[in-house]
Amino acid sequence: SQTIHQWPATLVQPVGSPLSLECTVEGTSNPNLYWYRQAAGRGLQLLFYSVGIGQISSEVPQNLSASRPQDRQFILSSKKLLLSDSGFYLCAWSGGPGGNEQFFGPGTRLTVL
Amino acid sequence: QKEVEQNSGPLSVPEGAIASLNCTYSDRGSQSFFWYRQYSGKSPELIMFIYSNGDKEDGRFTAQLNKASQYVSLLIRDSQPSDSATYLCAVNHYKLSFGAGTTVTVRA
Numbered sequence: 001s002q003t004i005h006q007w008p009a010t011l012v013q014p015v016g017s018p019l020s021l022e023c024t025v026e027g028t029s030n031p032n033l034y035w036y037r038q039a040a041g042r043g044l045q046l047l048f049y050s051v052g053i054g055q056i057s058s059e060v061p062q063n064l065s066a067s068r069p070q071d072r073q074f075i076l077s078s079k080k081l082l083l084s085d086s087g088f089y090l091c092a093w094s095g096g097p098g099g100n101e102q103f104f105g106p107g108t109r110l111t112v113l
Numbered sequence: 114q115k116e117v118e119q120n121s122g123p124l125s126v127p128e129g130a131i132a133s134l135n136c137t138y139s140d141r142g143s144q145s146f147f148w149y150r151q152y153s154g155k156s157p158e159l160i161m162f163i164y165s166n167g168d169k170e171d172g173r174f175t176a177q178l179n180k181a182s183q184y185v186s187l188l189i190r191d192s193q194p195s196d197s198a199t200y201l202c203a204v205n206h207y208k209l210s211f212g213a214g215t216t217v218t219v220r221a
Contacts, residue, residue, distance in 0.1 A: 034209075042213060043201070043211045043212060043213040043214065044157070044201070044211040046208060046209070049208070059208075090156055090157070100144075100145045100147075100162075100205050100209075101147065101159055101162055102147075102159070102203075102209055103159060104149075104156040104157050104158070105156060106155075106156050107155075107156045109154075
């Protein structure tokens, strides 16, 4: 069965510090991978998606970037965090038998102070 | 106009009753539709998906789709306290677009 991992689970960072969040998927190959952010009391905002190694599409221009160095690894980064970057960051994958369903990891709760 | 709209709630239902959640979407080309359940502080969990007009039942959950009216709903029968959560509607065309969610509280 497929499993998706994210770490860290929680993170408190000062404004202006760098960020690196990691997501890995097990039990499937060549998944589509996604990064979402959920701000408090708000819906899910798609940040990046990837259909393969090195292929990244950005949905929202901002100070975040994403990379996919391996088939089942997706990384979200920032060089300098802003207060507005606080939120719940979710990684998801798709590519199961149904094709369109997305499955979410446990998430990383980021607080920027 | 938002791509996917849901009533934010909260929707309060007594234990054992039917909870009815509604979702409308703006993109007529949308082909697949999903319902996720999100407990407070946790990530969304897929509970239902539907691709064709009509009803789809899975246990106590029924998803209903009407593409002509651009409307998808979720019924939860015999509601239990464990059903208390936020329910997210998601609609897929070229990407998955989420509604802001409806918070459901099942009171014992």
